Amino acid sequence: MVSESVTSTRNTSLVRPQRAWGAWIALVLLMLILAGLMVYPLVLEIERAFMENGRFSMTWVLAALQNDLFRRQLLTSLALAVVVTLMCNVIAFPLALIGRYFDFRGKGFLGGLVLVPLILPPFVGAIGMRQLLGTFGSLTVLLQHVGLMNPHEGVNWLAEGGFWALAVLISLGLYPIAYLNLQAALANIDPAMLEAAQNLGGRRLRNFFRITLPLAMPGVFAGSTLIFIWAFTELGTPLLLQYREVVSRSIWDDLAATTGGNSPMGYAKVVIVLVISVSAYLVGKTTLGRSAHAMTSKAAVATVTQRVGGLKAVLAALPFVLVSVVAMLPHVGVIFYSVTAIATEQAVGPAGGAEKFGWYRTVLPDRYTLEGYRAVFQTPEIYGAIWNSIKYASVATVIDIVLGVAIAWVLVRTTIKGRWLLDALAMLPLAVPGLVMAFGFIALLSQTGWIGLLQLGPFPVLATAYAVRRLPYLVRSAAGGLQQTSVTLEEAAANMGASPWRVLWKITLPLILANLVAGSLLTFSFAMLEVSDSMILAQLQKFYPITKMIYVLGTDMSGAANVRNACALGVIAMGFMTATLIAAAMLMGKKLGAVFRA
16 A cells, blocks of 8 residues: 555645645545545445345345355456466566566567557457457367367367466466566665575575565555456456356346346345455555565665576577567457458458458468458447547546645655545555455445436446556655655745645646656546446447457357457557556556556
């Protein structure tokens, strides 16, 4: 949480005694807003799960826990979350260690390349992987060409892989979160400690387990918590792979079977998921998250990276290359599918104008066309989804800028009591899965009688839901900027008689502008590709955002063009995310990982 990096920072501050009342008003007002947007929907969910005929009852929760299918789905989801978390750290730790202690040609490029999975939600990449690993997909055809499989034998590797195929796909999309956090954690380890251990005869392996790993545990927790919660409630990928043995799919099916979101059993399952997610967060926070040993907050002595060349450089670069190649397979599949010609379409390629699907029983497509992209911009429903996402994400970003700056100011520029509670509320979306928050908004709309908004126009609902989910990004970015900015300029302006608002507009905001722009870019881009809220709250096609439209097209098997057009829309989203992440990384540098930290 921000509390460790912000509220624990002793700031000589900041708020004059005569203006302390303004800070108190800001604190109370912000806490009320966050409570209304985050806590109240969760309370309504809990109430609906434990109430029957106006009385407290455990009926629905016990019925869910006693259901064999749900128990199996719950255990499978927990196993999936654990496996994905371990996989992500196993992938990320060697990369972070190599990047920290070795310098070689192309290191910067390769370090950026391993972050590529951030530009595409795992469930979108699943569409491309279906073509690579599906029946008579690229892998099967390749094995047939080299004589390892019967030419008439097809294998759906994704279906055969089941749980493990799902785990690998999700891991390939989430490991950059672990990598960014481990990279930051290793950068804060004082090299003097390792030097002292070596001088006392400690061997490298022993020093790693006794010094490096314990000191890096807060970083391990920071990324692992987000990964665990994300994988535990991942919805899009199981839907596209038609994998039903997870709790998110169970909740989705309950919602789909009801009208107006009135599903007591669904709410009971959501509350169970909420309890597990928050418990996992708290357990990790009180163990791994607080295992920081006595050490300077940043390395007192700069780590000297070892410059390597020749074979050693190749060996150092090889893990980055291998991970990047495997991680980009879903993206490659989506890109190739997006330019594949279906039957009857004019196309270019080795097969020329043959009237057949351009990627069938071939390793790569043999007929190419841009009709998919033309369809995206010429089909009102698909093109409208892009504009819907832009509108929802834009309003969400504005909301988060206002709330994020105000929250960060209270946390960093004041010393009033109660900041820890504001901090906890601001970081609540990190501990609460998106699936749970989406159900909370349905409960809120149902309670207030506004459930019809989802049919009439869910713009305010989706914009608010996006803002709630991505608020921690802006809070972290703004808080980081305030911590790096001396308060003396603000105090000088205040001493000259400038009002608090004038100090904010003329001094504070310009000084932290780079951080705000970076946080806004991340907030906007990840809101554009929000999955859980989009899947659950967007119920009519004319209101679909990008992710819901990709899901609908990607699962519509009535025509090959539908899936191809979904891939084209996915590539457009990838391009957009790439541009925003590059811009954010240029502005924040190595501090980019701070916004992906629990």
